[in-house]
Amino acid sequence: MAETYLIWLAAAGVLALIEALTLGLTSIWFAGGAVAAGVAAFFGASLPAQILLFLLVSLALVLVTRPIAQKKLRIGREKTNVESIPGKTAIALEDFPRYGKGQVSLEGQVWSAAAADGSQHIQKGEPVRVVEVSGVTLKVVKEKKDAAPTEEG
Numbered sequence: 001m002a003e004t005y006l007i008w009l010a011a012a013g014v015l016a017l018i019e020a021l022t023l024g025l026t027s028i029w030f031a032g033g034a035v036a037a038g039v040a041a042f043f044g045a046s047l048p049a050q051i052l053l054f055l056l057v058s059l060a061l062v063l064v065t066r067p068i069a070q071k072k073l074r075i076g077r078e079k080t081n082v083e084s085i086p087g088k089t090a091i092a093l094e095d096f097p098r099y100g101k102g103q104v105s106l107e108g109q110v111w112s113a114a115a116a117d118g119s120q121h122i123q124k125g126e127p128v129r130v131v132e133v134s135g136v137t138l139k140v141v142k143e144k145k146d147a148a149p150t151e152e153g
Helices: 004-022 028-042 047-073
Strands: 089-092 101-106 109-115 127-134 137-142
Touching: 004 028, 004 047, 028 047, 089 109, 101 137
Parallel strands: 109 137
Antiparallel strands: 089 101, 089 127, 101 109, 127 137
């Protein structure tokens, strides 16, 4: 079929439109593959060759350029307030047994917490410093004696 290249170019246009509407960096790579296949069709390549070129170019674009584009455009990663929690001081609301969990108050919110190394016994009312957020649990260490807590019980 002599007009196969028009079908590929129309497919590229539809994929580019989908990309413009979603902004997810998902279909633009396939639009590039469709353009490559359309050019091959224009120059008389067979349909199996066009399909193979579409797949190879699309795969190459996804593997090579998508990680670069995501890093530069910061797509696919939504920043949250959780990233600001490590380093903050909280107050233990209960005793933490060794290798156990307890609760802490951090900026007015109650969190589940565990000693970061597991072996520290943390007492109720003691200031602790958050070193990591693991799911919905804060990993904490005892605050040094000379540090003033930033959270009131």
